Each structure stands twice: as C-alpha cells, then as structure tokens.
Amino acid sequence: MYKFTNRNLHRDFAYFYVGLIIAFSFSGIILNHRQDWYPMDYAYESEEVSLAMVTNTSDFSKEQIESFSKDWDVEYDGHRVRDNTLRVYYKNNVILDVDMSTGEGVLEHKRKVPFIGHTMFLHKSTNSFWIWYSDIFGAAMLLxxxxxxxxxxxxxxxxxxxxxxAVAGILFPLLFLILYA
Known part of the structure; x- marks a missing residue:
C-alpha cells in the first residue's frame, strides 16, 4: 500500500521527471548562451553565392526571391531583412544570408545537432500536447x-x-528583475 508522505511524493515525482529535469536544465543553459553558441542545428553544406540584387530596397517579394532561388532546388518558406542582410528561409532547414550592399552571401543546409538540438526543440516547442505536458511538469516541479x-x-x-x-533564493531573481528588466 502506497503511503502519501512528503518524502514519498518528493522521491517518486523526482524519479519520474529526472529525465525531463536534466533535458530542460541542459537545454536551458544552452539557450542562455545562444548568442555565443547555438547548437540547435549546424551547417553540413555551405555554398557561397553572388546575386544581382536591387540594393536600394529592403522590400522583397516572394516571387523575387523564388526567381533568384530557382537553380538551388529549394522551396521558399519566408524571409526577413535586418542590418542590411537578407535572410531567406527555405523548407528542409536551408537558409540563405545575403549582404544586400554587395549581393554576396552563403546558402547553408542545416541539420539538428543530435541530442542537444532535440532537447532544445522540446524546450522551445509550441505543440499543444507538449505545452500541456510541460505545464504538468511545472506543477510537478512545484510539488x-x-x-x-x-x-x-x-x-x-x-x-x-x-x-x-528560501527567502534569499526568492529575493535574488526579484532583485535581478528590478535592476535589469
């Protein structure tokens, strides 16, 4: 017969969630340092490209991008312009970065880093089932x-x-929020 005590609940929930605690802790640390190292994916193939572009615009249409992408066997998925760089996202994790002033760029084919990239995917997932499971995990962490x-x-x-x-542990993040948020 199971006896509901603090010790038993603590032990059994910790056993059940130990894998997720490790995965979320690991990927959370990596996400904190993603400006320095972002192992969600890595380039396994890169190709330097040179494009004849209209350099006085930051407004590109899907059709314009598809026209200069037609020789690469890629399917358009979106784009953005930031700091004079055009970034085009293609399906199957292919990314093009082009310096708009020179038309020079790099087309990269990427893959998810084994294990590390997958734990980060879980950490950032927007799948409704996973969000509910993560919410239950959050409640379990409180327990x-x-x-x-x-x-x-x-x-x-x-x-x-x-x-x-406990008070010191609560005050530290509150102080950080007050000073830096």
Missing amino acids: IAITGILIPNGKNGFKSRGWKF
Whole structure:
C-alpha cells in the first residue's frame, strides 16, 4: 500500500521527471548562451553565392526571391531583412544570408545537432500536447520543491534555517528583475 508522505511524493515525482529535469536544465543553459553558441542545428553544406540584387530596397517579394532561388532546388518558406542582410528561409532547414550592399552571401543546409538540438526543440516547442505536458511538469516541479523543503526536521529543517535560504533564493531573481528588466 502506497503511503502519501512528503518524502514519498518528493522521491517518486523526482524519479519520474529526472529525465525531463536534466533535458530542460541542459537545454536551458544552452539557450542562455545562444548568442555565443547555438547548437540547435549546424551547417553540413555551405555554398557561397553572388546575386544581382536591387540594393536600394529592403522590400522583397516572394516571387523575387523564388526567381533568384530557382537553380538551388529549394522551396521558399519566408524571409526577413535586418542590418542590411537578407535572410531567406527555405523548407528542409536551408537558409540563405545575403549582404544586400554587395549581393554576396552563403546558402547553408542545416541539420539538428543530435541530442542537444532535440532537447532544445522540446524546450522551445509550441505543440499543444507538449505545452500541456510541460505545464504538468511545472506543477510537478512545484510539488518537488515544496515536498523537498518539508522533508528535513529539527535544526536543519525549514522552520529553523531553511526559510532563510528560501527567502534569499526568492529575493535574488526579484532583485535581478528590478535592476535589469
């Protein structure tokens, strides 16, 4: 017969979610440093390209882009212009970056980095099932945290000294939000 105690709930939920805790922790750290290193995908094939472009415009149509892309066997999926660079997204994870002042660019075929890229995909997913599962995971993390602080008793318990660490742990992100948000 299962006995519902803080220790048992804490232990069993932690066992169940340990894989997701590791995956989310790992991918969260990587996402924090994505400006330096973004392993969601990597270029396995690159080709330098030179395009004759209208350089005085940042307004490109789908048809214009498809016309200069016709020789590459790619299917248009969207584009954006930022800092004088045209980025074109094609299906099957192909990206073109072109310097609009020179027409020089790089066409890259990308693949997801094994394991790391997949954990990041889970971290950023907008699939409705995964969002619900992640919400349940968030509630489970609250349960793990609350049951975890209630397990110790005596001089190392929450009432004696644990609350001081908890307050410090809550104040740190609040202070960060106040100073930097």
